Amino acid sequence: MSTVVEHVTCTFCGCLCDDLTVEAEGTEIRKVRLACSSGQGIFMDYDPRPRQPLVDGREVEWEEAVAEAAAILSASDSPLIYGLSSSASEAQRKAVALADRIGAVIDSTSSVCHGPTGLAMQAVGEPTCTLGEVRDRADLLVFWGCNPDASHLRHFPRFSLTAKGALTPNGRADRTVYVVDVRPTGSSKKADHFLQVDIGTDFEVLTTLRLLVKGLEPSVDIVGGVPVTELKELVERMKSCRYGVAFMGMGLTMASARQLNVAELFTLVAELNEFAKFSVIPMRGHGNVTGADQVLSWTTGYPFAVSFARGYPQFSPGEFSAVDMLARRAADAAVIIASDPGAHFPAAAAAHLERIPTIVLDHGPSVVASHAHVLFPTAAYGVDAAGTAYRMDNVPIPLKSVISTGRVTDEEILDRIIEAVA
Amino acid sequence: MILGILGGRIYDPRNGKDGEVGDIWVKDGRVVAPEDADREAAQTVDAAGLVVMPGGVDIHAHIVGSEVNSGRKLRPEDHRGHERARSGNLRAGAGGTVPSTYLTGYLYSELGYTTVMQASAAPLVVRHTHEELEDVPNLDKGAFIVMGNNHFVMQCIADKQPEKARDYVAWLLRASRGYAIKIVNPGGVENWKWGKNVAELDDGVIGYGVTPRQIVQTLASIADGLGLPHAVHIHGINLGRHTSARTTVEMIAALDGHRAHLCHLQFLSYGAGRGHVHRSEATAVAAAVNASAGLTVDIGQVIFGDATTMTCDGPLQYGLHRTTGHKWINDDVEGESGGGIVPITYKPSNPINGTMWLTGMELFLLIDDPWRVFLSTDHPNAGPFTSYPQVIRLLMDRDYRREMFDSLHPRARRGALLPELDREYSLGEIAVISRAGPARALGLEHKGHLGVGADGDIAVYEECADKEAMFAHPRYVYKGGELVARDGAVVADVTGRTFSVAPEYDMGIEAELREYFKKAYTVSFDNYSVLAGHGAATEIVACG
Numbered sequence: 001m002s003t004v005v006e007h008v009t010c011t012f013c014g015c016l017c018d019d020l021t022v023e024a025e026g027t028e029i030r031k032v033r034l035a036c037s038s039g040q041g042i043f044m045d046y047d048p049r050p051r052q053p054l055v056d057g058r059e060v061e062w063e064e065a066v067a068e069a070a071a072i073l074s075a076s077d078s079p080l081i082y083g084l085s086s087s088a089s090e091a092q093r094k095a096v097a098l099a100d101r102i103g104a105v106i107d108s109t110s111s112v113c114h115g116p117t118g119l120a121m122q123a124v125g126e127p128t129c130t131l132g133e134v135r136d137r138a139d140l141l142v143f144w145g146c147n148p149d150a151s152h153l154r155h156f157p158r159f160s161l162t163a164k165g166a167l168t169p170n171g172r173a174d175r176t177v178y179v180v181d182v183r184p185t186g187s188s189k190k191a192d193h194f195l196q197v198d199i200g201t202d203f204e205v206l207t208t209l210r211l212l213v214k215g216l217e218p219s220v221d222i223v224g225g226v227p228v229t230e231l232k233e234l235v236e237r238m239k240s241c242r243y244g245v246a247f248m249g250m251g252l253t254m255a256s257a258r259q260l261n262v263a264e265l266f267t268l269v270a271e272l273n274e275f276a277k278f279s280v281i282p283m284r285g286h287g288n289v290t291g292a293d294q295v296l297s298w299t300t301g302y303p304f305a306v307s308f309a310r311g312y313p314q315f316s317p318g319e320f321s322a323v324d325m326l327a328r329r330a331a332d333a334a335v336i337i338a339s340d341p342g343a344h345f346p347a348a349a350a351a352h353l354e355r356i357p358t359i360v361l362d363h364g365p366s367v368v369a370s371h372a373h374v375l376f377p378t379a380a381y382g383v384d385a386a387g388t389a390y391r392m393d394n395v396p397i398p399l400k401s402v403i404s405t406g407r408v409t410d411e412e413i414l415d416r417i418i419e420a421v422a
Numbered sequence: 423m424i425l426g427i428l429g430g431r432i433y434d435p436r437n438g439k440d441g442e443v444g445d446i447w448v449k450d451g452r453v454v455a456p457e458d459a460d461r462e463a464a465q466t467v468d469a470a471g472l473v474v475m476p477g478g479v480d481i482h483a484h485i486v487g488s489e490v491n492s493g494r495k496l497r498p499e500d501h502r503g504h505e506r507a508r509s510g511n512l513r514a515g516a517g518g519t520v521p522s523t524y525l526t527g528y529l530y531s532e533l534g535y536t537t538v539m540q541a542s543a544a545p546l547v548v549r550h551t552h553e554e555l556e557d558v559p560n561l562d563k564g565a566f567i568v569m570g571n572n573h574f575v576m577q578c579i580a581d582k583q584p585e586k587a588r589d590y591v592a593w594l595l596r597a598s599r600g601y602a603i604k605i606v607n608p609g610g611v612e613n614w615k616w617g618k619n620v621a622e623l624d625d626g627v628i629g630y631g632v633t634p635r636q637i638v639q640t641l642a643s644i645a646d647g648l649g650l651p652h653a654v655h656i657h658g659i660n661l662g663r664h665t666s667a668r669t670t671v672e673m674i675a676a677l678d679g680h681r682a683h684l685c686h687l688q689f690l691s692y693g694a695g696r697g698h699v700h701r702s703e704a705t706a707v708a709a710a711v712n713a714s715a716g717l718t719v720d721i722g723q724v725i726f727g728d729a730t731t732m733t734c735d736g737p738l739q740y741g742l743h744r745t746t747g748h749k750w751i752n753d754d755v756e757g758e759s760g761g762g763i764v765p766i767t768y769k770p771s772n773p774i775n776g777t778m779w780l781t782g783m784e785l786f787l788l789i790d791d792p793w794r795v796f797l798s799t800d801h802p803n804a805g806p807f808t809s810y811p812q813v814i815r816l817l818m819d820r821d822y823r824r825e826m827f828d829s830l831h832p833r834a835r836r837g838a839l840l841p842e843l844d845r846e847y848s849l850g851e852i853a854v855i856s857r858a859g860p861a862r863a864l865g866l867e868h869k870g871h872l873g874v875g876a877d878g879d880i881a882v883y884e885e886c887a888d889k890e891a892m893f894a895h896p897r898y899v900y901k902g903g904e905l906v907a908r909d910g911a912v913v914a915d916v917t918g919r920t921f922s923v924a925p926e927y928d929m930g931i932e933a934e935l936r937e938y939f940k941k942a943y944t945v946s947f948d949n950y951s952v953l954a955g956h957g958a959a960t961e962i963v964a965c966g
Contacts, residue, residue, distance in 0.1 A: 007946040018949045089553060100514050122498055125749035125763070130546065132756025132944040137615065159944060166941070243615070270750055273740060277617045279754065297494045298486070298523050298554050301501040301516030311507030312514045313522075315498050388549060394488060394753075396549040398949050 001026060005402045008032075010039035011086065011287030011382040013152045014392030015131075015159070022402045027384075029403060036153035043383060047364065048405045051377035062408070062416075069335075069359045069374045070420035073102050076333035076357075078309065082322040083339030083361075084295075085109040085286035086380075088387025088399055091410035092288075092295040095337055098418050100299075103308045105331065108292035109285075109339050110304040111321040116253040117282045118293065118303045119317065120262035127270050129245065129279040130393045131158075136165030137277075140241035142178045142234075144265060145202065145251020146283045149186030155283075160247070161190060167242070176237055180205070181251055195234070198225040203257045206264040209235055213271055239275040249283040281393055286339075287382070288389035291396075326352040335359045335417075337410055338378075342367030359417075361410050379407035387411075424449045424459050425903050430469030430882060433853040434476060436862070436871035440850040446474060448878035451902035455874050469882055472897060475853050477536025477879030478810075479870050481860035482655070482685045482720045483801040485526050486540050486554035487565070488547045489732040492751050493520040493763050493802070497730060500765070512915055519730045519802040527559040528912040529808055534881025534896040537861070537869050540565040541655075541685065541800070542606060542734055544759040545598040546945065549952045552599060552960075555920050560906045562869070562877075564601030564921040566655050567594060568734050570608035570637055573757045573942060574935075576630040579640050588644045592927035593935065595650075597951035599922040599960045601864075602652040603645050606734035607659055608637035611760045619737040620659055623672055634659050635676050642680035648925040649965040651865025653681035653718070657690075661738050664694040667703030671710045679716060683863055686722025686800035687711075688782035699773045699833050702840075704784035712790050718863040719789065720798035723782040723813050724775065725805025726768050732803065736760035757942050768805070770826070776834025778804075780827065786817055787843040792854040793862065810856070811893035817847040817855075818889045849885075852893075865963065866921070878903035922960035 008020040021033040027048040032040055053065035060068075073079055081104050084092050092108075099106035110118060120126075134141075141160055148155040156162055161177060168174040179191040180202075188194040197205050201224030208223045212235040221228050238244055246269055252261040265280060272278040284290045293303040300306045302315035305322075318324055322341060325331045326349035333356055342350055343366065353368060360372035363380035379385035382399040384407055390396050425448040432439045432446065447459035484490050494501075497520060504517035506525050515525025530538060538558075543551040543565045551565050569575055569591065578587035591603060609627035610620040616628050623635040638656065645654040658673050660666040670690045684690070687707065695701030711717055731742060736752055739762025743750035751763040768775040782804070789795040797814070801807040816823045820843075827840055847855070861870020868877045882898040895910030906914045939947035948954060 007948040009949065018946050093553075093557065097513070100508055103508075118495065121751075122496055123749070125496065125743070125751045127750065127752035129752075129754035130756045130944070132942075133615065133754045135944060136756060270743070273617070273752075274744075277615060279752070293495065294491055294550065297491050298557060300514075301494050301518075301520075301522045302498060303495045308508070308514060312505035313501075313516050314505075315501075388553060390550070394492075394550075395547055395945060396553070397945060398549070398954055 005400060008402055009382055009389065009397050009399050010035050010042055011389060011399060012038045012042050013287065014284035014290060015152050015155055016287060016389055016391040016397045017154050017158065018397050024403050027403045027405050038153055046380060046383050048384060048403060050406055053377065054372070054375040056373055065374050065376060066416045066420050069417050072333050072357045072359060072373065073417070073421050078331055079104040079333045079335065080322060080325050080331035081106040081335045081337065082341060083109065083337035084292040085289035086338035087288060087410045088381040088385070088389060089288065089291040089295050090387050091337070091414060092292055093299065094411050094414035094418065096295060096299040098414055099308050101418055102421055103311065105307040105309065105320045105325055106296070107306070107320060107322040108296065108304050109289055110293055111317060112323060112344070113250055113285055113289065114253055114282050115304060115317055115321065116259035117262050119259040120266055123259070124263045124266050125270065126266050127273060127279050128281055128393070130395055131391070133243070133279070134245050134281070135159050135163040135168070137167050137243035138245045139168065139174060140176050140237055140244040142180065142244070142246040143187055143191070144180045144246060144248045145255070146247055146249025147181070147185040147187045148247070148283060149190060151285065152283060156190070178234060195226050195230060200256050201225065202252055202255055202261045203264055205231070206261065206268055210264070210268050210271060213239065213268065238272050238278065241276050244272065244276055244278040246280040247283050248280060284392035290392055290394060291388070291390035294390050294394065323349045331356060333357045336368050337361045340366035340368050342371070361413055376413045377407070378413065379405065379409050385409045423903055424464035425878065425900065426459060426461065426464045426466040427469045427474055427880060427882060428466055430472045430474035432474045432872065433850050434872040435850055435854045435858040437873045446872050446880060448900070448903040451878050453872055453874055453876040453878055467898060473849065473883040473885050475534070475881050475883070476857045476870050476872050476876065477881050477899065477901065478534050478856050479860040479864070480535055480538040480798065480807065481683070481796050481864060482541045482798045483538055483807055484541050484732055484803070485538055485801070486523060486558060487543050487551035488753070489542070489761050489763060490520060491554065492753070493730045493732050494522065496749065496751060496763060497765060500728065500730065512912060519728050519806045523554050523557040524559060527561050531560045531899050531901070531907040531912045532910055533808070533810055533893065534883065534899050535561070536879035536901050537562045537866065539563065539601065539864065542566055542568050542604050543598070543600065544568050544734070544755045545594055546755055546758055546950070548598040548600065552920065552952055559915045559917060560901050560912070561918045562921065563918060566602045566604035567598050567600035568604045568606055568759045569594070569641060570605030571611040571759055574938065575640070576627060576632050576637065579632045579636050580630050584640060584643070586931065587640055588647055589927040589931040591641070591644045592648055592925040593931055596924050597953060599920070599952050601921050601923055602650060603641050603654045605638060605641055605654060606657045607661065607738065608634040610659055611734055611736050614736040614760055615754050621665065623659065623669060623676060638673060638676060639678065642677055642682055646680050650923055650925065651963050651965065652863065653683050655683045655685055657685050657733070657735065661689050661735055664692050664700050666690040667693050667707050670707055674710045674714050674717060681716045684717065684719045686798065686804065687719045687785055688722045688724065688778060688804065689800070691781050691785060697833065700777050702777055702781040702784055702838065704781050704788055705839065708785055708788035711794065718794045718796065720796040721782045721785055722798055722800035722804045724768050724779040725799055725809040725812065726770050726779070727805065728767050729805050730763065730765050730802045732761070732763045734759050734761040736762050738762070739764050742766070756944065770829045771831055773831040773833035776830035780830065780834065780838055780840045783816060783823065784840050784843065787845045792851045793859045795855060796860045796863070797856045811890040814852055814893050815888065815890035818852065820844055820846050920960045921963050923965055924962050925965045
């Protein structure tokens, strides 16, 4: 039976484009319209065949896998729940319920991407806006330490660089675009102005911009490899624009100074509002990593790196963040939901993951799944499971199930584990 | 299940009971007549000597959704020291001025509250509001949908098409599963996207040429025309400014007899005082309220201590950020709204904070009809809802009120009317301003009273001289007939309902909206409505 589903949401990145059309024949997806090349893979590479759970590599019935997972967690003194960014908020809520029930530490992939952005927001606040405001109003864009041309492929045409909106009917021609980065990128080639800063000098450059905004004169001619005259030109544009928006990425969060870089940018943006309307939007990566921040915040008060070990939520990045829990060997069991720390974590943390019993929920193969003690093959939200995800600007968007495979969702599995450990 | 609460002193103003001794019977979650309750099968509670009231109804609080959750995330310092550990089936949580969702439900139970309205939600992000509402236990809830800066509404006004605006509003209330129309700084939030604001009712909205007056009149008229159970819920212009009392009085006149609810009126009742300190204009504002029978208000009483200001009123929050230097969130929402968040601490030693405090008190005491003035702190803007017992004591105990007044900065006290106001609220009047009145203003027929057919939402208190202690530790609290709190501590986690409205409209507008969405939004028309997608089950309250 062939089906055509419209207004489908793609979960690849934080843009959550929700204008796709997906054609399927039974459980086989034949064609995806409007998706970028990354988004195509979400649908076209999906293996819809139902699979049985594995315990120590052996196919078992669901009951046995759930019982084994519950046994691991019941025997654990310090369980870690990690991942969440490719899951739906409905499942993220269950993951927190499980953490609360068993006294676990829970963390999302935020802690290894925009965690410092969250810390900066907690320090100085964050003047922001939705992506529609960017499209409709923004006449000045500054991309700092991010490269949407490679990472968020429809960001430029849908929301920013070339998007046409109410006050920007000519799209690209109505905007001035800056890229600030440590090396030329695909994005910098499309900008009007590229400021190449020396590695590790973002903070200095941002501070200099703040100084110039305040009308002060720096005592040097070059900061971070950028002539002050160019910074002055940027400041003049920022102060005189109609609606400016800065986008920032891991070039700031994962460079030295981390959250200090981000806080400096957020402060600059706040201070610019004395002269012109200005906002900042973090370029969140995975489909629903923003939702993980949201769900953790509403259930625990904190966005990531939360421990329930003492019965109540405690927030301590660097202590309860997954990399640190693992590298310190502080976790003695782990539930990994829809992410692959086995492939992406530093060696010491990844090595500890191989030492402790792991329960993995994932819809496809991964390094961490390959050595899981209990592996639950799940449905993929947005492909064969419905749910809710949050776009990088915190707008919630429904995820559709475009094919019917009978595969089990993260939410259902987590629910059964909660019941089994109760 | 059958429940009997026997021999208590019943304060049920809607049914004319002011402390009469009697029994309340609840069966299957609703109050029933004594003859319909099987006493043999009932669980009974000896309430002799105790005060029995309907569960509290909060008409205006920010408890869930985008602005609240940004406030939670923004303020780890707010939660620390206010955590709650998991206990049995009760979830852990973090409190403070912006508590996590489960704890929010529990804390309301521990005050005897059973119904709370979420004061604002932009429809673009209302799916988030509903997700959080599902995670707030022990309360029945609803969400007010902000429309006072909505592009489609403003375009209809500019085009002189009120019928189209009415159809759109009805569609939008359904699509967002909202309960009421909310207006926040009409036109001012749109102008803030240009770095500007409005200051007068006849100022223009950039790009539309419409005025705050037209926006308020149009939406108030639509709320009446659609027969919405709750009137248009208005946060006016100039909030916090020394011109606010004047424009509030002008706004009341502009309503021209339409029903309306003015929220957190305290923040909008100031005049210009000496030395850059606002003065209370409660007398003038209360007089205007007293003269307008179709009007209800809540106060937004300032509580000394920590608070987190959060509102769709973006320019206001920027001003507060500039004044205090505190961290600031702004969030402009395409086509609809905006908002900001700034933490604050109110201190009696600050003359402006002192003036705000006494303005709220004066309004409570000068508005004659308790059925039209309701208890609120605009949680968490003027203070947390957990301070309601303190406000009740201030209203019932003039000596306590005087004591607090005497602690204010001399510049706040100078020339103040408050010391001359001897009025003390009675228990019956407290039952009106915290239960019967807001329920009636919300059009929730089953709430705020204990007559046959009412929801079995009941709070039982032990009366003592210290009314703050009394209301902070209810002996028993029932939600739908189930015991949820005892001796001031939550004991159960039960699922609450979410109310919404479904007014009739001409479906023909949907074709136009589908086209409009292609240009106006970055989300597909079909994905915008929360009727599509996961969750958001609500109970429809009839329009009439």
